[in-house]
Amino acid sequence: MSKLKLVLLSMAVAGLFACTSSEQQKTTKPQKTAAVGYLKADISQAELNNPAEYKRYSYYCKDFTTGETAYLATYFPLSRESRKQENFGIYFQLNGAKAEPFDHLANKAINAAGTRFEVSYRSYYPIQGSYVDLIARERSSIYYKNQNGTKLPWLECRQG
Numbered sequence: 001m002s003k004l005k006l007v008l009l010s011m012a013v014a015g016l017f018a019c020t021s022s023e024q025q026k027t028t029k030p031q032k033t034a035a036v037g038y039l040k041a042d043i044s045q046a047e048l049n050n051p052a053e054y055k056r057y058s059y060y061c062k063d064f065t066t067g068e069t070a071y072l073a074t075y076f077p078l079s080r081e082s083r084k085q086e087n088f089g090i091y092f093q094l095n096g097a098k099a100e101p102f103d104h105l106a107n108k109a110i111n112a113a114g115t116r117f118e119v120s121y122r123s124y125y126p127i128q129g130s131y132v133d134l135i136a137r138e139r140s141s142i143y144y145k146n147q148n149g150t151k152l153p154w155l156e157c158r159q160g
Contacts (some may be wrong), residue, residue: 059157133151
């Protein structure tokens with residue numbers, strides 16, 4: 001009977017270590033890339049203007065490339081489906097042009113209490129020739145164009 005107990009104890013210890021190592025592997029995730037699929041590529045202005053479906057936020061932005069002021073509207077879907085982590089995203093509409101879908105990448109705490117954070121998004125498709133990353137913070141947001149692996153500041157926006 002003691003051999004059986006020893007075998008069971010060995011199996012339990014081996015199982016415990018096997019679980020521990022796979023948990024450690026799960027914590028080292030590769031960086032998420034923008035998904036394509038949940039938000040529509042072509043959404044109408046009438047759909048975006050429906051307050052039961054989308055929450056609109058308005059921003060004034062400084063365009064680093066031209067020095068001009070731009071108007072930006074973002075639209076957050078309000079449906080239950082859109083709140084799922086794999087579906088979370090926004091629409092970006094600059095100066096009344098076509099609304100572009102952005103995928104949510106990550107939330108990152110910027111203080112120890114976790115009460116302040118930044119949120120990262122990436123465009124589904126290139127905008128003006130480059131994919132765009134958004135880093136949104138409490139008081140301002142910066143949009144970066146990705147050009148040959150380098151992030152260049154494009155727009156700095158403040159709610160208004």
